[in-house]
Amino acid sequence: MLNLSVQYVVPVEELKRQTIRSWVLKALKKAHEYFEFESAQINLRFVDALEAQELNKTYRSKDYVPNILTFDYGVDALDVLRADIVICKEVLLREALEQGKTTTQHACHLVIHGVLHACGFDHIDEQMAMQMETLESELVMSFGFPHPYN
Secondary structure: OEEEEEEEOOOOOOOOHHHHHHHHHHHHHHHOOOOOOOEEEEEEEEEOHHHHHHHHHHHHOOOOOOOEEEEEEEEOOOOEEEEEEEEEHHHHHHHHHHOOOOHHHHHHHHHHHHHHHHHOOOOOOHHHHHHHHHHHHHHHHHOOOOOOOO
16 A cells, blocks of 8 residues: 655646656565565655755755655554655756656656665665666666666
């Protein structure tokens, strides 16, 4: 079961809640093959550069505007995975343009990336990074988009 809240602090017209929900559900299903949880409570928030930078500075001590931040609160006593995912609209649009992707294609990749982080995946070492990138690629391509790292 998924309790998903999608918040648009800034509008992102091309990204509909139902589409985002499908990305999150598929990523959770894949992650469930590796991690134990019964359900998930995820808040996904599209923000401006100012809010993204402030969150990054406050919680990560990094003073720049990130594309995505994932705040993973783990799995609680009721077996509910809890997380907040924040995506900066300006960086999303800029990176999509730089990478020759549509906004929707790049958003799919970032949302999946964030959900995998929320579930426990990371890219701290090379082996984990390769596993995470492989899963991201499989998931993104399952929605009909090209390989996200090519």
